[in-house]
Amino acid sequence: MVTLPDALVSPLLRLAGANKPFVTAAGARKRLEDNVLRPAAYGPPKRLRSDVRVDVVQDRHWPVYTVTPTATPRPAGSVVYAHGGGWVNQIVGFHWRLIADIAAEAGVAVTVPIYPLVPYGTAGETRDRVVELVRSDLEKYGPTCLAGDSAGGQIALSAALQLRDDGVRLPMTTLISPALDLTFSNPQIPDVQPTDPWLGTEGATVFAEAWRGDLPMTDPAVSPLFGDLTGLGPLTVFIGSRDVLNPDVHLLEKKARDAGVEITVHEKAGQVHVYPLLPTRIGREGSAAVVESIKRAL
Numbered sequence: 001m002v003t004l005p006d007a008l009v010s011p012l013l014r015l016a017g018a019n020k021p022f023v024t025a026a027g028a029r030k031r032l033e034d035n036v037l038r039p040a041a042y043g044p045p046k047r048l049r050s051d052v053r054v055d056v057v058q059d060r061h062w063p064v065y066t067v068t069p070t071a072t073p074r075p076a077g078s079v080v081y082a083h084g085g086g087w088v089n090q091i092v093g094f095h096w097r098l099i100a101d102i103a104a105e106a107g108v109a110v111t112v113p114i115y116p117l118v119p120y121g122t123a124g125e126t127r128d129r130v131v132e133l134v135r136s137d138l139e140k141y142g143p144t145c146l147a148g149d150s151a152g153g154q155i156a157l158s159a160a161l162q163l164r165d166d167g168v169r170l171p172m173t174t175l176i177s178p179a180l181d182l183t184f185s186n187p188q189i190p191d192v193q194p195t196d197p198w199l200g201t202e203g204a205t206v207f208a209e210a211w212r213g214d215l216p217m218t219d220p221a222v223s224p225l226f227g228d229l230t231g232l233g234p235l236t237v238f239i240g241s242r243d244v245l246n247p248d249v250h251l252l253e254k255k256a257r258d259a260g261v262e263i264t265v266h267e268k269a270g271q272v273h274v275y276p277l278l279p280t281r282i283g284r285e286g287s288a289a290v291v292e293s294i295k296r297a298l
Helices: 006-016 025-037 093-106 123-140 151-165 191-195 200-209 244-260 281-297
Strands: 052-059 062-071 076-081 109-113 144-149 171-176 235-240 263-272
Touching: 006 235, 006 263, 025 200, 052 093, 052 151, 062 093, 076 123, 076 151, 093 109, 093 281, 109 123, 123 144, 123 151, 144 151, 144 281, 151 171, 171 281, 191 235, 191 244, 235 244, 235 281, 263 281
Parallel strands: 076 109, 076 144, 144 171, 171 235, 235 263
Antiparallel strands: 052 062, 062 109
16 A cells, blocks of 8 residues: 655645635535535445455444454454544545454454434434444444544544443543534634644534534534543544644543543644544554554453
């Protein structure tokens, strides 16, 4: 697999227009329109690593994939992985490659729900269905972790909070550049925004308004940073310094420590949003650390 120099990431993101749906409200509304007119494909790439098996079922109109290691007679546990994409973009190859790495290298089953995006999906419904999947995996595979990147990090942490409320403490929740507070009200965000080649809060706010459904923006199902963290299992978080979501990760770290929750934050200077998913040297190091956090927990 090709490894890109880190210095090329930002220019390539800008050249590809990756930030267009996020930097303006008009760009966000255009992306919502495209979701209705031209839904994106979500299946895994034809070429995924050969030591995993991919299965899929339809669960109440949700495709739910399971990626399992072929070298292990029985998985050591499971991970329910919520993909990112700003609640508006579909799962892509970078997600699938990380998911396959987790399955093969941690020796676990990875459950991947293809949840409905905005304007169809909402935070509360998605959180509740992910909780159901975790409960199902607990019965089928035993110890189960949650993981997610970006918008999927918001879903994963919201689900972990609900499971805690239901008396289920997970061995690990791994978050990659998680969206934690959808009000985007952290006063440090404007300081980071000029350095971020990918995300913007103006467009993200449009998506967040659609995603919250009937819930207040400060409901923990929407913005998990507003939840009480007491009693949560360990958290592992990956974040770059050139990411508008970075300031809220520092708030999460402090809030977790104050609540007595074990938290490990991998912060990389100069790195952009979801850097462990990117095909760079530092991205591959981050991906390996993601796998290790789950392997160690299970």
